[in-house]
Amino acid sequence: MFVGRKNELKLLNDAYRSGKDELVVLYGRPRIGKSSLVKYFARKKKAYYEFEALEGETTQGQIDHFTEQLKKQIDDPILDSVRFANWEQVFTYLTQKVLKRRSKVKKILFLDELPWMAAGRIRLVSILKYYWDNHWKDKHVMLILCGSVASFMVKKVLHSNALYGRTTLEILLKGFSPEEAACLLGRKRSREEALNYQLVFGGVPKYLEQINLNRSFNQNMNRLCFSPHGIMLKEVERIFYSQFREPRVYLKIIDLLKNGIFSLSEISAQTRIASGGGLKQYLKNLERAEMIRSIVPFDRSRNSKFRKYTLADEFLVFFFQYIEPNLRTIEESTSRRLFETLTHNSFNP
Incomplete structure (x- = not known):
């Protein structure tokens, strides 16, 4: 559809x-x-x-x-x-x-x-x-x-x-707006559940299409993200290796930004990537891909040295908070309720 x-x-x-x-x-x-x-x-x-x-x-x-x-x-x-x-x-x-x-x-x-x-x-x-x-x-x-x-x-x-x-x-082309995403999910699920899906998968159509609308939110999360054969389990690695010529460099930047908000100089120092045109181009490419976003204080110019960067992609945020720390457990588990067990109800939009 x-x-x-x-x-x-x-x-x-x-x-x-x-x-x-x-x-x-x-x-x-x-x-x-x-x-x-x-x-x-x-x-x-x-x-x-x-x-x-x-x-x-x-x-x-x-x-x-x-x-x-x-x-x-x-x-x-x-x-x-x-x-x-x-x-x-x-x-x-x-x-x-x-x-x-x-x-x-x-x-x-x-x-x-x-x-x-x-x-x-x-x-x-x-x-x-x-x-x-x-x-x-x-x-x-x-x-x-x-x-x-x-x-x-x-x-x-x-x-x-x-x-x-x-x-x-x-x-x-950018992700779906909340209205478009809700339209794709249809009327079978509540507005609250539709919002939960968007908080995990963002407005990426391909991710939203994986949802089985005849199952509950928890059932879909267990099937897609918290089972050994879950389609989203290796998605981060697939995306970076298919989209970027230097995936390890980009993943190094993402691995830092998952921990918070950082300036250009901080990213350079902690990733050991020179802060010149190379790093700026990596960051610009990640922004174009909607993986990260930059933040500039409202009273500063767009070219301000006060610009900072953080993760923007909803699934990346979810992945690094709930999936990556538990990858081994997920890959070895036979439980059908691992999402509930591992999040301990901390996923509470």
């Missing part, structure tokens, strides 16, 4: 209905619903082509996977006997077979998880720039570039020399 995202849908539909070509950049943390948003937006559009990358695959592996998806969307027997050797061959084929066709209907090309598709390198972005400038622009095309690795999407796409000034719409 798709709920919410009215503003983002309006932005995408306005871009689709515009009389010009559109280059859209959509990014946000994993599990936040980027792919679902685009697929819902495009569900009734006639000329829609989507290509999803594979995590951790090589460039040739990505190209082969792209080709397999082409076969499912384009009826061309030649694809059964061809193997593209590089992205230029792929996009030349796509241009000739799809994007150069004259049509009154705007063609949507959705590249999902661009950082994976690029294998972490900027070369693919440069190739996209060439094809946009020389083949796709002025052909009634809406190109949507989507990714979860915020640092790649901002630094190598939005702020890259290749695509600078070409982006017509930028969307940083």
Whole structure:
């Protein structure tokens, strides 16, 4: 079930209905619903082509996977006997077979998880720039570039020399509002219970979708977070290793911030990361991913040295308070009421 995202849908539909070509950049943390948003937006559009990358695959592996998806969307027997050797061959084929066709209907090309598709390198972005400038622009095309690795999407796409000034719409997708989250949970549970879920999982759609609405809050917490096979048990590690190129550095920062609020100099001293541009960039990437937030006294400027940082993601806060200290117990337990036992009723929103 798709709920919410009215503003983002309006932005995408306005871009689709515009009389010009559109280059859209959509990014946000994993599990936040980027792919679902685009697929819902495009569900009734006639000329829609989507290509999803594979995590951790090589460039040739990505190209082969792209080709397999082409076969499912384009009826061309030649694809059964061809193997593209590089992205230029792929996009030349796509241009000739799809994007150069004259049509009154705007063609949507959705590249999902661009950082994976690029294998972490900027070369693919440069190739996209060439094809946009020389083949796709002025052909009634809406190109949507989507990714979860915020640092790649901002630094190598939005702020890259290749695509600078070409982006017509930028969307940083954030978590659900309390109203949207409550709508997803429906009317089966009380408002108090819906609030409890949001205090644990925040507004992350993928997390909220794991909730079994036919079970109580405690039953869901035991199943998702406090059983050896709970889907949320290893989520923190999965998120950081899939989203960041230097996961250990980011986890080191998070491991400090779980203990409170710290300034830039305090974070630098305790993590032994130089307080220059490197640490600032790490912190900025964590903020973009909604993992942390910065706090500045109301009477100070945004660039104030009094800025401090703390955890912002609800599940991270919950994880470090209740799950991490008890991981071994959870992994070895057969109890179905471990949530109640370990929290000792201290979880009392």
